[in-house]
Amino acid sequence: MKNIFYFLFISSFSTLSLASRARLSSLQSQNHFSDTENIFYFPTKISETDPFLQIESGVTNSTTLSDGAFAAGLVTLNKDVNLAGAVGRQDQFVGHERILFNSVTSQNFELSQNPIDFLWSYKNKGQIFSLGLFYSHHNDKLNQIGESTQIIQTGYRSGFLSFALNLPLVNDVTMAGQKKINFSDSVSASVLYEIESLILSGSIQYFTAVQKNSGTEVTAIDFQNFEFGFSDRTDLDKSHFFYRVDVLIQNIKYKTTHLKDHLNQVPLTMGIESEFNEWLVLRGSVKQTFLISQFETAPNSENNTQAALGSGFKFKNILLDATFSGLIGSAQTGALNGNQFLSQVAITSWF
Amino acid sequence: MKHLLMLVIAFSFSTAFATKARLKALSNSLHLTDTQTVFVSPYHLMSLENFVALEAGLTTATTVDNGAEGSMLMNVNSDSKIFLSVGHLDESVQSQRKFVNGIAGVTAYKTQQNPAEIIYNWKDGSTVWGLGTYYSNFNNKLTNEKESSAGLRLAASYGDFKWKANFGLVNSAVNTAGDQLNSDTYFNLGLRYNQNTLRYGLDLTTWNVSQTLNAGLAPNLSHSYQDINLRVVDVTKTETGEYFIGAGLQQVTVKDKQADKKFNRTTLPLILGAETKANDWLVLRGSITQSVLVAQSKDEVGYSAASLTGATGVVDAEFSAEANNTAVAAGVGVVMNKVQLDATLKGLTGATASQNINGTDLLAQVGLVYKY
Numbered sequence: 001m002k003n004i005f006y007f008l009f010i011s012s013f014s015t016l017s018l019a020s021r022a023r024l025s026s027l028q029s030q031n032h033f034s035d036t037e038n039i040f041y042f043p044t045k046i047s048e049t050d051p052f053l054q055i056e057s058g059v060t061n062s063t064t065l066s067d068g069a070f071a072a073g074l075v076t077l078n079k080d081v082n083l084a085g086a087v088g089r090q091d092q093f094v095g096h097e098r099i100l101f102n103s104v105t106s107q108n109f110e111l112s113q114n115p116i117d118f119l120w121s122y123k124n125k126g127q128i129f130s131l132g133l134f135y136s137h138h139n140d141k142l143n144q145i146g147e148s149t150q151i152i153q154t155g156y157r158s159g160f161l162s163f164a165l166n167l168p169l170v171n172d173v174t175m176a177g178q179k180k181i182n183f184s185d186s187v188s189a190s191v192l193y194e195i196e197s198l199i200l201s202g203s204i205q206y207f208t209a210v211q212k213n214s215g216t217e218v219t220a221i222d223f224q225n226f227e228f229g230f231s232d233r234t235d236l237d238k239s240h241f242f243y244r245v246d247v248l249i250q251n252i253k254y255k256t257t258h259l260k261d262h263l264n265q266v267p268l269t270m271g272i273e274s275e276f277n278e279w280l281v282l283r284g285s286v287k288q289t290f291l292i293s294q295f296e297t298a299p300n301s302e303n304n305t306q307a308a309l310g311s312g313f314k315f316k317n318i319l320l321d322a323t324f325s326g327l328i329g330s331a332q333t334g335a336l337n338g339n340q341f342l343s344q345v346a347i348t349s350w351f
Numbered sequence: 352m353k354h355l356l357m358l359v360i361a362f363s364f365s366t367a368f369a370t371k372a373r374l375k376a377l378s379n380s381l382h383l384t385d386t387q388t389v390f391v392s393p394y395h396l397m398s399l400e401n402f403v404a405l406e407a408g409l410t411t412a413t414t415v416d417n418g419a420e421g422s423m424l425m426n427v428n429s430d431s432k433i434f435l436s437v438g439h440l441d442e443s444v445q446s447q448r449k450f451v452n453g454i455a456g457v458t459a460y461k462t463q464q465n466p467a468e469i470i471y472n473w474k475d476g477s478t479v480w481g482l483g484t485y486y487s488n489f490n491n492k493l494t495n496e497k498e499s500s501a502g503l504r505l506a507a508s509y510g511d512f513k514w515k516a517n518f519g520l521v522n523s524a525v526n527t528a529g530d531q532l533n534s535d536t537y538f539n540l541g542l543r544y545n546q547n548t549l550r551y552g553l554d555l556t557t558w559n560v561s562q563t564l565n566a567g568l569a570p571n572l573s574h575s576y577q578d579i580n581l582r583v584v585d586v587t588k589t590e591t592g593e594y595f596i597g598a599g600l601q602q603v604t605v606k607d608k609q610a611d612k613k614f615n616r617t618t619l620p621l622i623l624g625a626e627t628k629a630n631d632w633l634v635l636r637g638s639i640t641q642s643v644l645v646a647q648s649k650d651e652v653g654y655s656a657a658s659l660t661g662a663t664g665v666v667d668a669e670f671s672a673e674a675n676n677t678a679v680a681a682g683v684g685v686v687m688n689k690v691q692l693d694a695t696l697k698g699l700t701g702a703t704a705s706q707n708i709n710g711t712d713l714l715a716q717v718g719l720v721y722k723y
Contacts (some may be wrong), residue, residue: 005412032641059700127512236723239689243423268437272403272721276687284405284719286421288437290467302406302489307407307419309719327717330410335418336694336717338710 020346022321026310028287043130043155046082054348083248086117093188109173112149130155147173152176162192178214197233220255239274265294281312319348370718372693376682378638380585382550392509393481396472403721415440431473443519444500447534447560453658460524461498464489481506498524513543529565553581573608592627612651619645634684646673654721691720
């Protein structure tokens with residue numbers, strides 16, 4: 001078991017294991033890559049990742065999970081214990097909860113303010129245990145605006161299986177006009193089964209959110225999200241390609257109006273990543289639902305084909321990742337020029 | 352600094368060996384075999400290396416060449432291959448929808464939504480067979496806007512002789528006004544023959560399309576389209592690439608069945624082009640097309656330019672020799688090991704080319720192909 005574990009560890013950290021949000025954006029943000037971002041999804045990955053320091057460019061007041069500035073790092077305390085942390089990074093689960101709530105209720109509640117995240121992992125006889133804490137707090141007493149977030153993050157890996165469990169303890173936001181939302185019964189759990197290039201993944205997220213204006217309940221929603229993924233990767237000399245099929249099931253129940261939304265989708269993703277030389281990596285992917293794409297109240301089965309291209313530049317132990325801004329996103333121009341070149345730039349130093 | 356300089360050079364000239372960008376830069380010449388030509392000539396698959404191809408573009412594509420798409424070719428065994436594609440808008444569907452959307456007063460119909468396609472190729476002795484199908488479906492139950500398409504492809508290659516048949520089996524759409532578009536038959540038959548450096552091609556394409564208004568029982572629009580296109584191209588291989596010269600004779604007839612009026616256009620387009628390796632990693636390509644000697648059209652209906660090439664929107668417009676239609680296209684390809692990045696040189700391509708290669712008008716229609 002121990003040998004298998006170390007084999008997995010080595011094989012999952014190939015020369016193409018660059019990092020950053022830009023890399024994952026170019027590859028459709030899939031969780032089957034060995035990447036610095038994945039330590040926040042599966043904290044046990046801390047024990048499978050080399051020490052690094054990463055700086056992501058972005059805005060100070062982020063409104064999405066992909067536009068904020070942050071820094072992250074990982075250090076090895078000894079051969080069995082690793083520590084990781086992040087400053088400014090939005091937690092993907094709580095951030096997703098707030099963005100989704102804002103989206104379905106047309107509100108503008110803020111994301112976590114000045115967040116910090118600490119993660120610890122311990123490796124013992126082929127097993128990995130991890131524990132983390134995410135914290136943020138903001139309180140503008142004059143304008144009565146603020147938010148609080150506290151999340152316990154846990155992880156466990158044994159052999160081919162990795163688990164992650166996130167338990168938000170506090171998740172409250174207040175905005176002007178005495179509007180307040182409280183997220184409760186919130187939980188997200190994920191599992192990853194990795195055997196060589198084959199990866200199966202699953203995740204469940206659930207929360208209840210209640211918005212009160214001046215103490216009066218105006219909106220309450222229950223949210224459930226189930227995701228199951230299957231991916232396979234083919235590694236060739238200094239390059240690889242992958243395909244992935246997911247099944248997404250999402251249910252939203254509006255408790256105030258007794259309306260419901262359902263989303264069922266089966267997206268297919270294909271991607272490539274290849275080293276041109278010792279300093280340049282090109283990557284790209286395309287994602288689209290096929291056969292099943294249903295959503296009750298919006299034309300969700302409309303075209304959702306998205307191509308994304310990006311690059312990575314290696315300078316000794318420094319990696320600079322970026323997306324090609326003209327070649328990413330649903331409204332891309334298809335152009336690669338001086339005005340639309342690199343975006344979402346991140347620098348990662350491995351040591 | 353050296354790295355940055357190389358990077359600037361590399362991205363200042365990019366376009367390549369496959370993809371929409373390559374086809375555009377070479378004016379869709381008859382002789383090309385490419386990741387994009389497999390859709391209309393499925394027998395091409397067996398002559399291509401396995402690949403993953405990504406085309407940058409819009410999620411909400413409005414034409415056959417501005418949408419994002421991806422495809423993959425893989426071996427099933429030594430004598431067969433399978434090709435999968437998502438996002439590709441097919442001309443057997445889009446031709447009719449573009450035509451109807453270009454008619455004055457029509458509320459726009461959607462393009463294909465989230466299309467998927469699969470093509471299977473297999474070798475039987477010296478014969479290569481191709482069989483494929485595509486599908487798309489969209490139904491917005493809130494607004495009742497819909498679209499649906501399905502088609503079938505058959506093709507075979509016997510040495511220097513090849514044929515292909517593309518059938519549009521389903522092509523229907525309902526727009527936001529509740530009007531219904533139907534195109535019950537699309538048929539394209541293509542014959543190809545290679546003789547030394549010469550490539551011959553004959554294509555016959557026909558389709559019918561009609562529209563029935565929301566409140567109507569019978570169609571208020573009904574049109575038929577026929578295109579006969581005979582082409583020949585002489586391809587000369589050189590040490591670093593190839594150049595080609597060709598000509599064609601194309602006759603397009605469109606009939607407004609309800610008004611019993613026709614649009615006829617006959618042209619003899621000339622094509623010149625070249626593709627060459629500048630060095631190990633850079634490919635340059637370009638082409639020019641223009642009608643010569645024969646460029647005649649008569650339009651009793653007054654079809655719009657958005658509906659038909661050569662139409663002007665003027666009833667009874669007639670040209671015994673048309674105005675300028677000279678168009679140059681240029682592109683580059685950067686070959687990086689197994690990856691090829693293709694693009695058109697934006698400032699040098701199309702009817703309104705700025706004639707610039709600079710930071711603003713540089714690369715467009717970028718595609719990435721990974722061969723394995």
